[in-house]
Amino acid sequence: MKIIYSIFLFFLTALFLSCSSLRNEVDPSQLGVESAKLVVSSFLSPQDTTLAVKVTRSATVVGDSISLLQTGNNITDATVTLSEGNKSVRLPYNNVSKSDTARSHPYYSVDARLLPIIAGHTYTLTVVTANGQQATSTCTIPAPVQPKDIVLDSLNRRYFIRANWQDPGGQVNYYQAAGIFRYILTSCKSCQMSTNDNLSFDDDTRGLFSDAGVDGSIMFSGRAYLTPSGQQANFYSQYKTASVLINLMSVDQAYYRYQEAVIRQRRSRNNPFAEPVLIPSNIEGGLGCFAGYNNAVLTLKLK
Structure with a gap:
């Protein structure tokens, strides 16, 4: 038994030394930065x-x-x-x-x-x-596309909005949806100025869309929740005033490719097994993004 243990210890030591030999200190000046x-x-x-x-x-x-x-x-x-x-x-x-x-x-x-x-x-x-x-x-600079409707709905007593718009047919279009929820709470007796909360859409691309495969059709945003999870109070009774403003930005391809890559990079952050995401650039002689967009606005008054 002692002989077997000695042989095992010998091979374990040899393996450790061989792995350690793979690690070498390199002078950074030799890397050709x-x-x-x-x-x-x-x-x-x-x-x-x-x-x-x-x-x-x-x-x-x-x-x-x-x-x-x-x-x-x-x-x-x-x-x-x-x-x-x-x-x-x-x-x-x-x-x-x-x-x-x-x-x-x-x-x-x-x-x-x-x-x-x-x-x-x-x-x-x-x-x-x-x-x-x-x-x-x-x-x-792309032409603007006007939002068609903002629809208020609820899921498990949690209220959200979705926007939709008519995609122009026969051309490639890219969009970025954003928005603001403006309100004054009834609980604040002295409040005169409204609170502005940026909307966050729950689709995978965070409000970024391409009309690939749906050219010329009605397009829909993801859900943007107006109330936190678990809130049970009646929606309308919480507010003195409430409205939703939707920004539908028609963006060019450079904007779409850049933002889409940034979203994928952030999603894979801290994941050691994720494939690296290369951020595209349309800058000749450098890196970065030079892009155009056109914003159209639609407001829905809730109260």
Whole structure:
């Protein structure tokens, strides 16, 4: 028995040593870390009052020892230009104070009246940094699609709304549904201003849709619950006033592909067995997303 135990211990030790030999320390300087790329993000809409572009540099993913050497990725000295046909406008950099929590992300921006965003028109974004890096992209603004109805319903005494709309036939369309539930509670005797809660849709894509396979038909959003689970009080008796505002954004393909990949990436986060999700980019010379959308609004007054 002692001989068998010794043989087993010998093989176990050999196995441990062979596995340990597979682990080698590597000098990060020998990995050939790729130089940082421009990361550009901008979303244009005819409803916006400001044209804004975010410009940063990508960060390495080799390790903390290298990442910590990078002090801030915002690019503040680039020349950012938006153009359409023979019209163009330069966007200056806005250095927003860190104390301004409502606008905590520095960006390049300009008044939208200087270059109106119009459905069907194609816009070009050009970013040139002080050291000569350049990134460009184009996007075409989709036509708006008006929501048709907002329907209030309940499931197990829990109230929700669903929106629907007529998809234009004979073309590829993409949508992003969003909304707000506005109300004043009857329990608040002195309340004058309404509370605004963002709606969250329960479909797998969180309000993001393609008309693939349903072209030209009536399309429906997922359910957006207005009351928390387990709430038993009568819905209407809770509110002095209540209304739902639905935003149906017609988005371009770049917007849809980018947001759909972000949703899949967040869904697989913390899952070591999930396949990696590559975030698509339509930025030539860099990374990011330059996309267009068009917003249409429908309001349902509940009380």
